[in-house]
Structures are given as C-alpha cells and as structure tokens.
Amino acid sequence: MSKGVETGRITTDIPARLDRLPWSRWHWLVVIGLGTVWILDGLEVTIVGSMSDALADPKTGLGLSSYDIGVAGAVYVAGACIGALFFGQLTDRFGRKKLFLITLAVYTTATVLTAFSMNPTWYFIARFFTGAGIGGEYAAINSAIDELIPAKYRGRVDVSINGSFWVGAAGGALLTIPLLDPTVIDQAWGWRLAFGLGAILAVGILLVRRNVPESPRWLFIHGREDEGEAIVRDIEKTVSDETGKRLPSVSESITIRQRKTISIPLIAKTVFTLYPRRTVLCFSLFVGQAFLYNAFFFTYGDTLTTFMGVGQVGYYIAVFAVSNFLGALILGPMFDSIGRVKMLTITYCGSGLLLGITGLTLDSYTAVTLTLMGCIIFFLASAGASAAYLTASEVFPMETRALCIAFFYAIGTAAGGIAGPLLFGKLIDDATKGGEGISAIALGYYIGAFLMIAGGIVAAFLGVKAEGRSLESIARPLTAEDSDHDDAGSGTPRAEAEVGSETATRARPTR
Template identity: 75%
Template sequence: MSTAEKSSKSPEIGRITTDIPARMDRLPWARWHWLIVIGLGTVWILDGLEVTIVGNLSDVLKDGDNGLGLSSSDIGMAGAIYVAGACLGALFFGQLTDRFGRKKLFMLTLLVYLAGTVLTAFSMNPLWYFVCRFITGTGIGGEYAAINSAIDELIPAKYRGRIDIAINGSFWVGAMGGALLTIPLTDPTVIDQGIGWRFAFGLGAILGFAVLWVRRHVPESPRWLFIHGREEEGERIVKEIERTVEEEDHLELEPVDETITIRQRKTIPFTTIAHTVFALYPRRTILCLALFAGQAFLYNAFFFTYGDTLSTFLDVKQTGWYVAVFAFSNFVGALVLGPFFDKVGRVPMIAGTYIVSGALLAIAGMSLGHLTATTLTIFGAAVFFIASAGASAAYLTASEVFPMETRALCIAFFYAVGTAVGGIAGPLLFGRLIDDATESKDITQIAIGYFIGAGLMIGAGVVAIFLGVKAEGQSLENIARPLTAEESRS
C-alpha cells in the first residue's frame, strides 16, 4: 500500500510512503522469478558467445584469404576495442537507465548489440571489423548497467546474492557454446572457412532476437517507478506479481509493516550522484574499484588470448574443446559457490575467492614453461572455478551497496573504470606478449600478465577483508538508504 502527497517544490514532485520494497523482498521464490532470470540473465550468454567466438576464430581471422588478415596484435586490439565500447556504452546507457527506467534501456541496449553483431558478420576489412566490435561492445556494456540494476531490484533479498552470481556466471554458458560451435565452423571439411566465421556471429544475433522476445514480458522495476513519481504503476505491477506468485504456489502472502517515505523526483543531478559515490561512500567506492580492476584484468587478459596461446605455442588445432572445459568450470563454480554468498556472507566469500584464485594463477605463471595444453587448461579450470563467483560478486557488490537512484550509473562507472584498467590493458598487453614470445619461441614471457593479474586479484581480496559490506539477506534500502528517502524505514 502507498500514499502520496504532491508538492510544488522543484525538483521534488511529490512524497510517497510505500511498502513496495518490503513486499518485493518477502516474496518466496516462484516461477515468476524464472521469467526475470531468463529474460534478463541470458544477455551474459550472448556476451560469452561473442568473446569466445573471437578468441577461437583467431586463426581464421588471421587468414588473408578466408578471414581478414589480422595479426595477433590485431586480435588483441579487437578485444580491447570491444571492451572500450563496453566501457563507454556502460557509462552512456547507465545514466540513461537511472533517468528513463530499467526496461526501456535493457530493450534499447539489446537492439544496439544486435546491430553490432549482425554488422560484424558482414565485415570485409579490419577497419569494418574493429568498428563493429566497438558497436557490439557498446550494447553489451549498456546491458551490464541496465540488467544488473533490474535484477537486484526484482529478486527477493534472501536470494539476491546467489541469483545475481549465477546470472553473471551464465556468461560461461555462452563461452562453452561458442567454443563448441567454432569446432565445426573452423573445420574446412565441414564448412567453407570464409562463411563459417561469419555464420558464428550471425548466430549471436539469432539468439539475441529470441531474448528480445522474452523481455517483452519483464516489467519495469517498481522501486524505480515509485521514486520517479509513477507509484500507481509500481503498485499495479507489485499487485500483479503477488497475485501470480499466490496462484503459482497456492499460498496467501502475509502483509508487511515496513514502509519508507520518499521525496519523488524525475531526475537526480549528476553532481548529487558524484557526491554520493565519492563523499558519502568512499570506502565502498575503493572496494568496487579494486574488485572490478582485479577481475577484469584476470579474465580479459587470460581469456581473450587463451585460444591464441593454445594454437601458437602448444600446437592445438581445435581450441574449442579446451575452451569448453575451461568455460564449464567457470559456470559450475558460480553455481556451486554462489549460495555461500548468501549463507556464509559477502565479505568472507569475496575475499576468499579473490585471494585463492590469485594465488593459483601465480603458481600457473611460475609453471608455464612446463605446462601442456591439457595441464594449462586444468590450471585455468581450477583458478577460474573459484574466480568466477568472485568476479560475479563484483557486479553484485556495485549493484547493492549504493542508493537506488544511482544504481545503474554506479555499476556502469565501476565496470568502465575497472575494465579500462584491466580489460583494455589486458588484451593489449597479452597480444604484445604473445607476439614477442612467438618471436623468441619462449612461452614463459606470457607469465608477466599472469603475475599482474594475480597481484590485482590478491590485492582486491585484501581490500574486501577491510572494506567489504555485509549485505547478505538485507533489503537494498537498508544496505544503502535512497537519496530521496525522507526518513528511515519503520
């Protein structure tokens, strides 16, 4: 139930006392929530598909006749351009998500992704390919901001940690699918090589259209609606959700007595958002920057060039099988470890996954000269089984520890800054390291990147020990009080 009192003051457009957050958080898990998981979470599958296809198609893309004549450095450059597009897309669409709503933007950003990946399939030269990778990355970056904010605002507090981590971990379902897909598409006895790699990108577009169709049924966030003066629409959506859950689970939901009073606004000034991030929550800002930089470098540096490393130094002709094993371990890690972020707690799980995975990567770097394709993959599977849940928790943390009015832009900001540090520098560095190592025929030169990634991960884990937020099981409004809140929940 909600009550509203309109005001003539600007920029305030009214005041509302509402129990919507408490009602959303007290919901049991129901089939309705699977609509959210499928409609919103599947974008990570598309992202995983994109990244893996590029990595596994490196040999074909280097072919001057059937591909685009790219070098190893060009492959790294394409990865960096994709991530740069994702960073800028996250920032641009992130602030639009907070201003115009979650649903409008998660539909728009998916359309941008679709346009980019379709155009990639028609690349006729490196420049066209680089531009298309940038457009695709822009859409994916916008998705990260819009989707994470929507998911956390629609999922009950009790399940938020494990669901968010599992959804972010679904990136590796796409990675596994992309790895297996490229096996026949890079086999000249199965399909013409000049067509196979283009079809791989086209498949991403087909899946994207399927996701777009499902998303039509995902509602706007009621939390966003009541803060922006659309409380009647938010109330209608929550009542519809409650009715659906009661019918599906054959139960009667108990009433709630927690409310929050909000001073409604159409928009929140950027200066207010900046003040929130850097002045009100400086410890949380440092925490998020450390988490994002560590996981971005670890993943982008290792995974963007993993296929290239296998084929260049370890004489692997079909990298897809190896990448599929690696991806499978990542997804299983997110599923297995995710529930512990709700049960054991955010701080010990984030710190533990970052520190342990960083230490294992350092050991892999020291052993690099003695590893085969199989043992390198086993090392990678072990490292990222643990790192996967931690990396997903970076997105969870940025999404839940800042006020609702700034949620999407905060996700975008930390994703962009952290990824710029790790995701752009990583592929560029590794592309250069592979070129240099190829010249000298010494694979151990790549270990430099491993050691940097390990150091960033361990450092981020230590930061989490001291600055982590105990957010498990808490309402988003209790973790970070909305900027427009007039009084504490009663």
C-alpha cells in the same frame, strides 16, 4: 519546475512486499528474460578467442595478427566501457525496461554488422558497438534484477546470472568446432555464421524480455507510484497463484521524496563523498577481475595455437568455460549463507594465489594440464568476478544504481580490460618473433595474480555484509525522508560506517 525538483512525497511498502515473496515461476521469467544476455556476451568473447586462426588468414578471414586480435579485444572492452556509462545514466533517468530493450537491440545490430565485416577497420568498429550494447546491458540488467529479486535470493541469483556468461562461452567454443572445420563448411563463411547465430539468439531473448516489467522501485521514486503499485499487485497475484501460498502482510515502509530525475553531481557526490570505502572496494574488485578475464580469456586461444600447437581450441575453451559456470553456480549460494565479505576474500585471494603459482611454472604445462589448472583457478575467480557486479549493484542508493554499476565497470574494465588484451597480445607477438616459449607471457599472469589478491584483501577490510538484507537498508535512497528515530535503532542505516565491513549506511552528507 526543473526536471530534478521534488514532485511529491509518498510512503510505500513496495520494497518490503517484493522482498517477502517466495521463489516462483515468475522469478524464473525475470532470470531468463534478463539474465540470459550474459550467454550472448560469453558467446561473443569466445568466438573471437577461438577464431584467431580463421581471422588471421587473409584468404578466409581478415588478415589479423596476434596484436590485432588483442586490439579487437581492447576495442570491444572500450566500447563496453563507453556504452556502460552512456546507457547507465539513461537507465537511471528513463527506467530499466526502456534501456534493457534498447541495449539488446544495439548489441544485435552490431553483431550482424560484425558478421559482414569486409576489412579490419569495419571489424573493429562493429566490435566497438557490440561492446557498447553489452556494456549498457550490464548497467540496465544488474540494476533491474536486484530490484526484482527477493533479498533472500539476491546473492545467489546475481552471481549465477553473471556466471551464465560461461554457458555462452562453452556454447561458443563448441560452435566454432564445426564452423572452423574446412570439411564441414567453407572457412570464409564459418566465422561469419558464428556471429550471425549470436544475433539470432539475441532476438529470441528480446521476445522473452518484453514480458519483464519495469522496476517498481524505480517507478515510485520517479513519481509513478500508481504504475509501480499496479505492477506489484500483479506480481503478488501471479506468485500467489503459482505457489498456492497466501502471502504474509508487511509492516516495513519507507517515505520517499519523489523526483523525476537525479542530477549527475548528486550521484557523483554520493559515490565519492558519502561512500568512499565502498568506492575503493568496487574499484578494486572490478580492476582485478577485468584484467584477469580480459587478458587471459581474450587471448587463450591464441596462446594454445602459438605455443602449444593446438589446431582446434574449441574443446579446451569449452571445458574451461564449464568450470567457470560451475564455480558461479556452486559457490553462488555461499554468498548468501557464508556471506559476501568472506566469499569475496576467498575467491579473489585463492584464484590470485593459484594464478601466480601457474605463472612461475608455465614451462611445465601442456595444453591439457594448463587448461585443467585454469579450470581450478577460474572455478574460484568466476564466482568472485560475478559477485563484483552484485556488490556494485547493491551497496549504493537506488537512484544511482545503474550508473554506479556502469561507472565501476567502465573504470575498472578500462584499467584492467583494455590493458590486459593489449599486453597479452604484445607478449605473444614478441615471444613469437623472438622464438621464445610460453614463459614469455608469465608477466601477464603475475599482474593478474597481484590484482586479484589485492582485491581480496580490500574486500576483507572494506566489504559490506549485505546478505539477506533489503536494498534500502544496505544503502538508503537519496530521496528517502530522514526521521529522528532512525538513529535510535529502527534499522534504518546511518552514514558510512567507520568499519569497512559494517552492514549498512545511510546516504546523509555528514562525513
């Protein structure tokens, strides 16, 4: 029997039972154990962005130029892209839990190695593997979160968790203030300690994460329904005890043709053939947010020091980061109430328009006013960017979820996230050599604005109304049984709708 062959058929009500659960302390365990990793990502990116001067000094740092700082950012993103694809397919094959433990271990190890960098080459390699761990986390964590969080809360939770990146960003920015103060600590050790503290935080998260269960949805599709049933019963008992409420019964069920693995060709066919509109949607969202964030944030510290003479950028970046987190936290519930399509359009187009206006008037800003304008722009953008991950994780069949997240993250980030830091680094370098002002980097703002507005327009026409709906109704599992009454109004989704904002699809190869 080949690995991908059918192993059995079951009818299960596990998805409906998970979706009908009230919010409880158990769900907070999932959020803390899985979601806090974005704090690490924010810490990583901010440390690099804030420490451009420390890393540039050949005596206390590694002698990196502005272009090298951009290269380091691009290398980190390249590692994240490759790590997402590599670990993403393993997540769909071997399970969410195994991979979200492995990817965190990869991140931790690489971060420690970064702290011990002796030269630029070592530093670049360590940054690559740090990115690989984070990229794998995006695939494993987002898929696990969406499969464990009830449908009613999925939008706000996913957006807020992805937005928690900015908690780490704010913490990292403030952390660099004492670590980069020569009166507090030797500058040859400050930046190294910053990376080391990130590794310590990762170990703490790993200890919490061990208590998060495997996704029952993944288990029943891969022939381990008894394990999935046991986990759901345990979750139900825990939630019932915590809330003091009797859980209502459910009537919805789904019949599954179990398989040990799902082939890569079948996944590719699903993404490109069965869901072409959703493919375009996710690509547009990821390219826009990747260029905007990686270009702007990776080099913002360098921008402030080079053009505005700011010596300590930590305070500026901390304020900027707080506004980003507040955007995801405050606007996140609106993705469940107002809806995915409207909120994606508003956040992408709104932030893109403001960014373009900022590019036109760059010469008129001071460090304070530019940061405040950035706060307004990214208050909107952070919620939209976080929702891009939510979109990729919920609009494709369960068997492909982790790899789809990885695929769009990798492709979108490669297009926007690698080019962005390199472009901004080059623009800053050229402006410095030519004695030009900050307006020399306006091109990067214009490109980011165009990509964000384009993403918002695509969302308006091709977005999926997924709010409050089960994952199985948004995109039918590839292994789900078809039945004649499905098309007669049972609520089971049909093939991808002719209208891009149609609420549901069935993974049936008829188009």
